[in-house]
Amino acid sequence: MLESIRKYQKILMGLLLLLILPSFVFLGVESYMQDIGKDSTLVKVDGAAITRQELDNAVKLRADRLQQQQGRVDSAMVNSVPFKQAVLNEIIQQRLLAYEIKALKLSISPEALARDLTQIPEIKALYNNGQFDAERYKKLLASNNLTVDQFENGRRHELKTRHVLTAVVATGIGSRKVAEQVSIAFETEREVQVLRFSPNDFVSKVNPSQQDIESFYQSNINAYQAPENVEVEYVILQGDAKADPKKFAEKADLFANMAYEQADSLKPVADRLSLPIQKASNITRGGLRGAPADHPFNNPKLLAAIFADDAVKNRRNIEALELSPGKIISARVITHKPQAALPLSQIQVDVKKQVSLRMAQELAIKTGQERFEALQKNPSESAGFTAGKWVSRNKPADLTASGMDAVMSANAKQLPAVVSAQANDGGFAIYRVNKVQKPLQADAKLRTNQARQVAALGAQSEAAAYFESVKDRAGVKQVNSVK
Template sequence: MFFDAVRSNKRVVQIFLALITLPFAFWGVDSYVRNSGAGTDLASVGDSKITMPQFDQAWRAQQDRMRQVLGTNFRPESMNNPEAKLAVLNALIDQRLLLLDAAKDRLGAGDDRLREVISKIPALQDNGQFSMARYQAALAAQGMSQPQFEAQMRQDLTLQQLVSAIGDTGIVSKTVTAVMLQIQSEVRQVAELRFAAEQFADQVKIDPVAAQKYYEENTKRFEIPEQTKAEYVVLSLDTLLDKAKVSDTEVAAWYESHKDRYQQAEERRASHILILTNGDGDKEKAKARAEEVLKEIQKSPARFAELAKQFSQDPGSAEKGGDLGFFARGTMVKAFEDAVFKARENEISGLVQSEFGYHIIKLTEIKAGKQRPLAEVRAEIEDELKRQAASRQFAEAAEVFSNMVYEQPDSLQPAAERFKLKIQQSGWLLRNPAPEALAALGQLGNPKVLASLFSDDSLKNKRNTEAVEIAPNTLLAARVIEHRPASTRPFDTVKAGIEAALKAQEAAVLARKAGEARLRELQQGSEDNAVWVLARNVSRADSGQVQGAALKAIFNADVQKLPAYVGAEVDGGNYMLYKIVKVSHPESVDDGRRKALQREYGTTLAQQDFAAYLAGLRQRYKININKSALESKER
């Protein structure tokens, strides 16, 4: 949703909000602190209730979120279980706990902060300026009122204050980081000795009845799943959009009634010299330095660009003589912006202080605001009006389409002819394909579509399925044209494959036994006369060198005395011996890597602190969950 821009705060805050915030239109902080709603309550947190409507809203939003994340791999039935329902309810409880604690501590977002955040959401701006028209249109598209949206924003901002206060405590000392780096960066030089399964293949003898026995005990492995082919039609908003017509009169009328949307705001171009302040103790030094530079500029205004290259500490603009290009209001920090939009062309400011430091600003050019002409915005207006018209038509067409495929169940042709749709044909479809196969089915990769196609009515009577909404403003109806019931492959067709698999399995057992025997000999001091190959350096940080089991074995080895020997099974039924010949640590570690590890571990500690804080809140407030009401919810 467009208001997700408010969550552009610190990374650790984002992580915590993802843990406890469901992306739905909240009921507002006040309603969470007081009893609210009617009907059977699903839970209570202290004196505050979590009602059925609140749970339903959260449930729908969580499904939407999962659908956006997983796309065609999303299966609604995966959420229709007690564990998923309880997870959503627990997220609501965590939110409620945080908001109750915030209210107790009188935390909240004031009107000024709220206005500031909303005005900076890019989706609500027009040419860099906040647009009330866009704000109202966006709210209407989401089906929300202004008070609802602003209540949600206040809640998000309140949660951010609370979460940030806890998240900032995740601090890791340099000593701890150094120890972790020492462990991560340790390098063990190893050589390898492979006991390949294929080396023992000639020693394997398969009992003639083993393949038959395996076949009988594992018949499911040889099943050919039920399959069907289908034809289908798709009615979508885009289909109607291509056919929508908009007259010149309609375009002109829209333009006249929405002229405020096509205002191009005034833009100004400025250059600046920035002297940074890096702390309270440096402010006076920075100011004195900036005053010296200002005196130089006042002596020679024409040298502004030259002096910017020499003195400015803004790496983004210094090399360009301080040039920042054109910008509109709402783009720069307030103090800087106020100075620029009060200045006259070619005027040089005095010192302007911002949160970054001290600026010396030169206004170089003014591009006056203007009304964008109809000719320039005609294409935008036509697209918008066509989409509006298509949306209205789709609502009507969807009902007619759904009725036609139901009332004339023996063919999709009438619906196709009525809406000028192409009847498409699928390949063979499975009843329950794997997630990756489901994604490859495109529009047919919808669990509800497949369930309808494999229903008794579709398979036995070859009737049309119902019209299924496979995406917003997109309906699909299908019809079975061919069906293959599930069957089992005959033994004779799979016998050779079974025998090969059993032989490989036994060869792998022999390889492991031979490798383990040789490992015991080496660990007991037997003479090492093997031909070791492929010496390499292995570290925990670069785990791609060897497989997981082998890496674990190598770093679990006792290296007090070298060489040390370990073994591990690897892919393909092979057994690998590793000879550790050297252990070393790098003389120095990249500072960037050290800082990244410190941040990562700090985030982990902060998450633990946050979990402990939530656990403490759950102890402080009495929580009751109405499990019978939760279980009785029909999804």
């Protein structure tokens, strides 16, 4: 019934904390995370302890909320030190807010509390012709296991906290002028021509020696490993379990018992039930390459069974495993090959291609750098450049991030100018910037979004600085580390 109450009192807090907490995490308690004792106290804020038990309880509550929201929770993540530290950060954040509320001597008047409560639909509905039904109010709260004092004191605290957070965020002015300058910088266009030196264009110009190939192979031996694999023989019992469930169940029991009791061979169970013994090879822990997803040897449980120690070392039948209703399998490892380096003779062609491409890349970069040095002396030289195109940070076309940074670094007062950056393919790119212009019409929607981002960054920066000062005043001290 009070779902909207719970929702209402957390919406603004959530939005504000989203602005504040990221900065607080980066600037927050990490510097305090030094283990200097074995006491249950983790952190002290204004002399009051945050204990390990309090943190454990908060971690459990957070995990429960995640479970409700997501349906499942990664226990390893919940038990990790980073997760616990993040929860501890939040506890410290709340303590600092309480400290600041106390220091500022904030109070909430009855009128302010009444105005706040009437924003909640369930409570607003308790007014009839201007008269408030106090009895229904008590019953409403009681149905949610709350007394009037508990609920109203909680609301007062929420309002005080909201006042502090709103004041903090409001100091992050996010100047319109700053936002406008950012938008102009992102909108400003530059006419660019490109000259690329791609490794693929230099492959024909290199010829690695056998020594080059062998040296590269030895240096990268871990990249040339044949995965662990097995060859197995197997038998499958398949039937219509629905048509004659009793008969199939009897056969399934016989199949499972014989495979288990006569574990040195599949022949007895195959002969008894007239089943063919089949073979499969090159099965890795990842499955049977090239086989469809529903192939038996792409079944995770079956793979785990055939790569178990007993199956690999002792060559014993695995226990019968149900692949699907009416389909049961048992298998036995025939041969096992551990992971090993592929011989160079087997992969000579591929290694040579990689060495050639590496040498071609080095030659492309060297050639590009030499051309760049010459163009710096004569930037008007146009041989080899593409036709000019207009780019901006809002519309980067096919320029990489490093290419765009290079283009925007060119001095707009000294054009044409040439700059360089690494190309997408690992080669070298030269950009000649010819002209600069502002677009005739700005994108209003994009400008609005950029203004919001500037405001958010400003608020986040102000909030981080503010809470750093509160930490100093509150005497935050780390006593023990999170484990």
